[in-house]
Amino acid sequence: xxxxxxxxxxxxxxxxxxxxxxxxxxxxxxxxxxxxxxxxxxxxxxxxxxxxxxxxxxxxxxxxxxxxxxxxxxxxxxxxxxxxxxxxxxxxxxxxxxxxxxxxxxxxxxxxxxxxxxxxxxxxxxxxxxxxxxxxxxxxxxxxxxxxxxxxxxxxxxxxxxxxxxxxxxxxxxxxxxxxxxxxxxxxxxxxxxxxxxxxxxxxxxxxxxxxxxxxxxxxxxxxxxxxxxxxxxxxxxxxxxxxxxxxxxxxxxxxxxxxxxxxxxxxxxxxxxxxxxxxxxxxxxxxxxxxxxxxxxxxxxxxxxxxxxxxxxxxxxxxxxxxxxxxxxxxxxxxxxxxxxxxxxxxxxxxxxxxxxxxxxxxxxxxxxxxxxxxxxxxxxxxxxxxxxxxx
Amino acid sequence: xxxxxxxxxxxxxxxxxxxxxxxxxxxxxxxxxxxxxxxxxxxxxxxxxxxxxxxxxxxxxxxxxxxxxxxxxxxxxxxxxxxxxxxxxxxxxxxxxxxxxxxxxxxxxxxxxxxxxxxxxxxxxxxxxxxxxxxxxxxxxxxxxxxxxxxxxxxxxxxxxxxxxxxxxxxxxxxxxxxxxxxxxxxxxxxxxxxxxxxxxxxxxxxxxxxxxxxxxxxxxxxxxxxxxxxxxxxxxxxxxxxxxxxxxxxxxxxxxxxxxxxxxxxxxxxxxxxxxxxxxxxxxxxxxxxxxxxxxxxxxxxxxxxxxxxxxxxxxxxxxx
Numbered sequence: 036x037x038x039x040x041x042x043x044x045x046x047x048x049x050x051x052x053x054x055x056x057x058x059x060x061x062x063x064x065x066x067x068x069x070x071x072x073x074x075x076x077x078x079x080x081x082x083x084x085x086x087x088x089x090x091x092x093x094x095x096x097x098x099x100x101x102x103x104x105x106x107x108x109x110x111x112x113x114x115x116x117x118x119x120x121x122x123x124x125x126x127x128x129x130x131x132x133x134x135x136x137x138x139x140x141x142x143x144x145x146x147x148x149x150x151x152x153x154x155x156x157x158x159x160x161x162x163x164x165x166x167x168x169x170x171x172x173x174x175x176x177x178x179x180x181x182x183x184x185x186x187x188x189x190x191x192x193x194x195x196x197x198x199x200x201x202x203x204x205x206x207x208x209x210x211x212x213x214x215x216x217x218x219x220x221x222x223x224x225x226x227x228x229x230x231x232x233x234x235x236x237x238x239x240x241x242x243x244x245x246x247x248x249x250x251x252x253x254x255x256x257x258x259x260x261x262x263x264x265x266x267x268x269x270x271x272x273x274x275x276x277x278x279x280x281x282x283x284x285x286x287x288x289x290x291x292x293x294x295x296x297x298x299x300x301x302x303x304x305x306x307x308x309x310x311x312x313x314x315x316x317x318x319x320x321x322x323x324x325x326x327x328x329x330x331x332x333x334x335x336x337x338x339x340x341x342x343x344x345x346x347x348x349x350x351x352x353x354x355x356x357x358x359x360x361x362x363x364x365x366x367x368x369x370x371x372x373x374x375x376x377x378x379x380x381x382x383x384x385x386x387x388x389x390x391x392x393x394x395x396x397x398x399x400x401x402x403x404x405x406x407x408x409x410x411x412x413x414x415x416x417x418x419x420x421x422x423x424x425x426x427x428x
Numbered sequence: 429x430x431x432x433x434x435x436x437x438x439x440x441x442x443x444x445x446x447x448x449x450x451x452x453x454x455x456x457x458x459x460x461x462x463x464x465x466x467x468x469x470x471x472x473x474x475x476x477x478x479x480x481x482x483x484x485x486x487x488x489x490x491x492x493x494x495x496x497x498x499x500x501x502x503x504x505x506x507x508x509x510x511x512x513x514x515x516x517x518x519x520x521x522x523x524x525x526x527x528x529x530x531x532x533x534x535x536x537x538x539x540x541x542x543x544x545x546x547x548x549x550x551x552x553x554x555x556x557x558x559x560x561x562x563x564x565x566x567x568x569x570x571x572x573x574x575x576x577x578x579x580x581x582x583x584x585x586x587x588x589x590x591x592x593x594x595x596x597x598x599x600x601x602x603x604x605x606x607x608x609x610x611x612x613x614x615x616x617x618x619x620x621x622x623x624x625x626x627x628x629x630x631x632x633x634x635x636x637x638x639x640x641x642x643x644x645x646x647x648x649x650x651x652x653x654x655x656x657x658x659x660x661x662x663x664x665x666x667x668x669x670x671x672x673x674x675x676x677x678x679x680x681x682x683x684x685x686x687x688x689x690x691x692x693x694x695x696x697x698x699x700x701x702x703x704x705x706x707x708x709x710x711x712x713x714x715x716x717x718x719x720x721x722x723x724x725x726x727x728x729x730x731x732x733x734x735x736x737x738x739x740x741x742x743x744x745x746x747x748x749x750x
Contacts (some may be wrong), residue, residue: 092520096565099545100586103564312584312608315524315542315566340585347587353722369585369607369627373677374655412653 051059058107061097061352063339064132066125066139066147067089069114073244075281078394081329086138086161087112088324089332091337092316095323097343104347110339115143122241129156133354136338138162138331141172148174157358159338162331165215169382170418173425178361179384180337184219186417187301190389190401191271191294192223193415197403200268200292201229204261206283209238210276217273220295232265239278241350264289271295298393301401304333310400313371337370337385339377342367373400379414382425386413451707452493452749453714454508455723456483457740460723463497464723464739465513466714468707468748471725471735475513479506486745487525487553490534495747498539505539505550510749520557522548527611527745528702529570529579531594538579540567547581549597561597563590569612578636582609582623589623589632591639601639605632611703613662613671615686624659624673631673632660633689645689647675647682661703663713665728672713672726674701681715681724683731695733697724705746716743 036197082088090110094115097108114126115121121139125147125204128135135151136159137144144163151158152174160168160179168174169183203224209219217234224231237260261270261283270287274280274293280297292298306327309317316336320328328336345366346355362383367375372387379386391399406415414420450469456479457464463483465475471704480499487496488510495508498521505519505528505746521528522541530537530552537550545565549558564586571580572594579592582605591601606628612635613622621634622645631645647657658676664686667670671684677700700715706713706728713726716739723743725735 064641096585099565100583100588103586103588103590103599312566315584318524318543344587344607367607367627369587375607375629411655 039320042108045389048400050250058101058105059075059352061101061106061108061346062132062134063090063108063110063133063175063342064093064128065110065112065335066121066128066135066137067112067114068139068143069116071247072277075244075279076278076394077245079281081331082326084324085329086324088330089137089320089328089334089336090161091319092323092332093336093343096313096340097346100343100347104350106346106352108339108343115139122146125151126154128273129154133157133267133352134159134342134357136161136335138335141165141168144168144171144177145174148177152176155354155358157354157361159341161338166219166418169384170424173382175383175427177383178338178341178378179382180334180341182387182389183304183384183417184216185222185391186384186387188216188219188223189226191391192220192227192297193401193403193406194299194391194399195269195271195294196229197228197405202267202269203229203231204264204267204270204291205231205234206261206270206272206274206279207234208274208276208278208280209236210278212275213273213278216275216296220271220273229272232267235260235264237274237279239276249259253282254286257282258288261286262288267291269294270298272297274411299391299398300393301389301391302330303387303389304328304330307392307395307398308371308390308397308399311371311373316371333370337368337376340370341366341368341385374413377411379420381423382427385416386411386416388413389416447679452510453705453707453723453740454486454488454497454747454749455716455743456497456745457742458482458484458718458719458744459742460740461499462740463495463508464743466723466737466739468712468714471737473737475728476740477508477513477515478520479508479515480504483538484744485525486747487528487530488747488750489533490530490532490750492750494744496528496537497745498528500524500526500542505537518557519550519552519555520548521550522546522560526568527570527712529572529626531572532574532576536594538570538572538581540570540581542566542568542584543585547579547592559597561592561599563599564588564602568610570598571612571614571621573614573636574616574618580612580614580621580623580636582612584608584610584626587628589621590633591636603632603634603639603641605634605641606644610660611662613664615664615668617668622662622664622671624662626660628657629657629659630655631684632701643689645671645673645674645682645684645691647678647691647741649678649694652678661701663704663706664684665706665710669726672704674704676700676702676717677719680716681713681726693731695726695731697726697733698722698736702743703745705748706734707748708750714746714748716746718742718744 564583569582
């Protein structure tokens with residue numbers, strides 16, 4: 036008994052000398068939509084925990100650091116089902132969590148942002164790539180770790196132009212987000228001097244993505260669909276809805292490479308990325324989640340790491356202090372992309388290199404050499420300060 | 429013609445054999461899974477040794493008999509016999525060893541294992557694992573104080589220098605530095621620890637007694653964007669007057685006046701310069717240039733690059749026989 040007591044006292048002493056007080060709890064919420072979307076490729080079908088798995092890893096990383104600083108991070112996940120009120124869910128989540136990482140459609144994110152504004156919670160948009168969230172609809176309490184469509188399109192466009200594939204055949208899907216991506220690609224073509232020789236629309240007439248003999252049919256449809264195009268170097272597909280893009284490579288009438296939503300794809304992250312120390316991160320992710328890391332996982336990881344980075348630099352979990360630091364001039368975060376990532380202070384978008392991937396390898400990383408900028412070469416991707424319509428409020 | 433060539437070769441060989449100050453440098457080539465052996469008299473690669481996968485951290489045992497090379501993807505440290513120049517044994521490190529440091533007697537080896545946030549302690553004589561120390565995320569930089577009492581480990585994603593008491597093997601202090609700390613180096617008089625931050629773009633100078641950052645070295649190269657300046661390897665002359673800092677993709681070595689902590693000169697070397705080592709007489713400093721696959725030789729007194737030697741793919745670390 037006495038020995039047990041002595042041991043306990045000894046332990047108590049050791050614990051107090053290591054940490055002055057109970058660790059400060061820092062709550063991080065993750066708000067997403069339940070269910071997963073269907074992709075054409077079975078291999079690319081997202082996991083149920085796509086996104087939040089990245090946040091979980093960053094919380095582990097933050098806690099390893101937190102041990103030395105007396106900070107403890109806790110992640111609370113909430114998924115909205117159809118018909119559920121997103122504002123209600125967000126408000127409940129904000130009770131314990133001053134920081135909320137979101138993977139929500141643009142309109143839902145705006146509702147949440149406005150509802151939580153007076154509460155002082157800080158939101159991290161890890162999922163929505165819509166330009167308007169950083170432009171006319173930007174918000175002072177939303178930080179964007181997801182890249183925008185214009186950033187993705189510019190990253191791809193710089194490479195295509197560098198490769199001297201400057202004549203594009205643009206094929207656009209019939210859904211709104213496909214058109215938005217096509218808008219971004221047209222803007223890119225104009226900025227970097229590429230020429231869209233023809234535009235075609237691929238109508239979504241419905242139907243199953245998985246069939247028992249799909250290949251036979253696709254092999255006949257796609258060449259015919261791309262037949263008779265003017266001379267072009269590369270087919271650029273805008274198909275965020277996953278209706279036809281992945282059917283194009285190897286099936287175009289003319290033997291041409293495919294880029295955009297299939298073929299060579301611009302992404303914030305890829306499971307094949309192994310440069311700049313990324314292999315450690317990929318290994319840690321695999322060990323924790325038993326699958327490979329997606330772009331959404333990375334965008335959520337970066338958000339949670341930004342929180343950890345700011346809490347360790349300010350030695351505080353106070354949302355006001357942390358927010359000020361993240362928005363301030365000294366903030367940067369390392370995210371295995373070979374350069375520090377910083378925030379565009381005019382719209383709170385995270386500057387980041389974009390990978391160009393083919394599903395197996397990282398083919399290139401943009402910005403490409405020679406695309407210069409007076410402030411940061413990363414600002415050659417997407418809308419720059421002088422063009423911005425954002426007024427943070 | 430043939431004879432002339434042969435004569436030239438012979439005289440070259442004769443020069444190489446001259447006793448002068450010939451040293452042997454070992455360079456780990458991260459991508460080609462080899463170690464290049466360089467003769468510092470002829471400045472040529474005399475042998476290429478096949479090692480395990482992803483060789484990075486490299487150093488001699490104190491007695492000069494073995495070269496230890498961390499082969500991360502094989503989760504071990506291999507030992508190369510300096511005489512036969514072949515791999516003869518391996519050490520029980522943790523997963524993905526990257527850099528390591530040894531005590532003054534050369535008995536204990538401390539290994540940073542990037543994959544599991546630990547530093548492994550190894551008995552070099554018995555070649556046995558003694559224990560692990562939990563540190564931050566992605567431990568990398570390792571150095572020991574000249575008195576052997578303090579081990580310093582830097583963790584890349586935690587952004588700290590951990591001060592570890594070598595007798596108790598407990599962390600006694602954690603010092604926050606700028607993003608992605610890669611390398612730590614003590615001044616020979618033990619008054620300062622220099623820690624490079626690859627992504628932060630600085631070198632933090634820490635007072636090892638107070639455990640506080642007391643200064644920073646900043647770098648600025650006209651015409652080069654700030655993001656390209658990524659400090660990694662550090663080398664300090666024995667008189668503690670001059671430090672050399674490898675700036676990664678900036679392709680330059682910064683020459684730093686230690687007293688004023690100001691850069692006095694930038695030396696253009698190969699691409700993505702990473703680590704470095706002095707010859708024991710401190711006449712030359714050799715740097716590994718990852719992307720151009722070569723080693724630059726710097727004349728330390730003249731502060732000039734005098735030679736480039738082609739090695740394997742992605743040269744990473746370098747050690748020179750004592």
